[in-house]
Amino acid sequence: MSARRPAQRLEPVSKTRLRLWLRLLKATRSVETELRERLRTEYASTLPRFDVMAALERHPDGLKMSELSQVLRVSNGNVTGIVERLVDDGIALREPVPGDRRAVLIRLTAKGSDEFDRLASAHETWIDALLGDLDPGQATALTELLERIPRDSTEEPSS
């Protein structure tokens, strides 16, 4: 039952690409599940919270809520709740925007920045282990192939 099927060169290319897509989804979801679990059990944190902190770390001058949502490509509603928790926990702070009375900037606090460093370091260690079956050459080859996904839809198809 577990025998590997030989490569089937005669199948339509679309099937080969579909199999690749399903494998890509599976790899991504498996790693995300592991990360989610470790953030929860070891740091009482979540992936969305980690993503928000990472975005704020990359923008030390602060981001408006709308900018933060855009960077994260998630709905404002979700981000609002996460930011509220981060502010309550002393990880982020809200700052008025000069010249725009209704806008606020969200920034990491010094404590938040330290906390993010700790999480990011653990995250890198976990990824190193989860992707540890790939040596540097394979990892680089994989990264380069993945740069072709998705095809740039503004270009003409090649066939």
Added chain:
Amino acid sequence: MSARRPAQRLEPVSKTRLRLWLRLLKATRSVETELRERLRTEYASTLPRFDVMAALERHPDGLKMSELSQVLRVSNGNVTGIVERLVDDGIALREPVPGDRRAVLIRLTAKGSDEFDRLASAHETWIDALLGDLDPGQATALTELLERIPRDSTEEPSS
């Protein structure tokens, strides 16, 4: 600004793997965003709905709600709403389980099965285009490398 950085062999392997992970996430999310958009605009459908239909198509004898959630790895709450819509739309039906008065099986109707075939065919065409920059050899190589993610954590680390 867009110049490619040469491969940095001297960086720690963990950075190479982290870069791979970020690229993997980006590729997966880009394709998912495209699929989501096309399902919405061309079929007034959604990815979670498509995933539920695909799971039901793979289990023609029907699935209990709990089994369906397990197959999809999502919370029962989300699946319940999707299944209700599918039943309302005549795509799926609820069937009593002989010998278990409280359980129901969810199955695709004939209309649902036809509808899934239509969606699955469109989905395969979209994937074929989105992954179209990879020839069959590259797609197969990528699939095989992805089979190493995540590393089987029951095995001893190799170094």
